[in-house]
């Protein structure tokens with residue numbers, strides 16, 4: 001294994017020398033972020049090969065307006081909020097959901113199924129599922145909406161903030177950060193969508209896209225292919241996660257999502273509004289839509305509290321550049337979502353460090 | 360929350376499965392996969408099996424988890 005590491009390292013180094021400039025490769029998946037830090041992959045890359053953490057952590061990309069709207073919903077005594085764990089610590093207007101758990105109307109669930117079960121167990125409450133996550137997570141939400149419709153469950157809605165990864169990549173390249181040279185593409189998203197979805201980034205923006213799993217050797221292999229493609233000036237779409245990912249993906253999951261959701265414009269932290277980047281329930285399922293049920297609109301995001309998560313998510317700064325990093329802001333007392341989530345860039349950087357220092 | 364773990368199906372009733380990863384057993388729905396049977400190894404994400412995984416790939420991930428758990432235990436000891 002060490003031989004293989006050294007061999008890959010050598011190929012990357014030679015490719016960088018041939019290019020004679022710094023190259024920036026972005027991962028757009030929280031699990032990749034953690035794996036890259038945890039296994040010390042950054043430390044074995046040459047100085048001129050820079051890894052950027054992109055908008056791949058669902059908690060991090062969720063915009064402040066959505067968080068504040070959820071916090072407001074949690075004030076309603078008839079409402080029971082069902083959410084994935086990380087979301088409860090994100091600070092917003094007047095605190096975080098966590099501080100509201102004392103009201104007993106915020107519950108952590110491990111799956112969308114758990115949220116629906118909560119609704120069945122609490123018929124006197126309106127259960128609102130905080131539906132965040134990328135393509136990997138959306139099919140599960142579709143399954144429970146289907147079940148809720150079939151069983152005619154009337155006290156269950158979803159507040160959808162499901163996101164699509166490709167529109168965010170496009171938004172980055174088209175404006176926010178056009179200095180990104182290539183993408184290490186998410187394995188689990190691809191398991192659902194098929195890796196074919198990244199073809200438009202290669203074709204439209206001339207950037208290498210390589211799908212990898214989460215095992216360190218495979219990540220390194222993905223990065224090596226990227227370096228080679230850049231050195232040869234031949235951007236291509238490749239997958240090295242062959243054990244799980246196919247070009248077409250999981251058709252059952254895709255069809256379920258298509259039946260219940262439609263793309264809509266949506267807000268992202270740091271990236272602003274991106275066309276057709278969020279999934280909303282279709283009108284015919286509006287009785288399961290939180291916003292329709294409660295007749296609410298998303299609160300606009302307020303001025304930032306100085307947290308620079310937005311720039312971190314676009315790969316514009318490394319976390320230590322933020323004045324709060326490691327001082328006022330730490331995983332114990334997070335100021336922004338990139339420090340709250342285990343998969344956030346700030347949290348990963350805080351826990352594992354980057355042997356090469358920030359920029 | 361994006362974490363997905365490979366796990367083996369040990370019980371299956373309709374699309375309700377019990378899966379096993381390194382001796383940890385938990386519930387998973389198999390709604391998103393066709394033709395699943397006991398003994399298959401699947402990738403479980405947020406309570407749902409999202410893909411069938413090759414045995415070899417699963418083994419690599421399990422080994423890695425074992426290493427990480429061991430590493431974090433020693434780290435915890437050092438930090439007291």
Ligand code: SF4
Nearest residue numbers: 307308309322329336
């Ligand atoms: S260190 Fe904290 S305040 Fe600074 S960008 Fe990261 S999460 Fe925001």
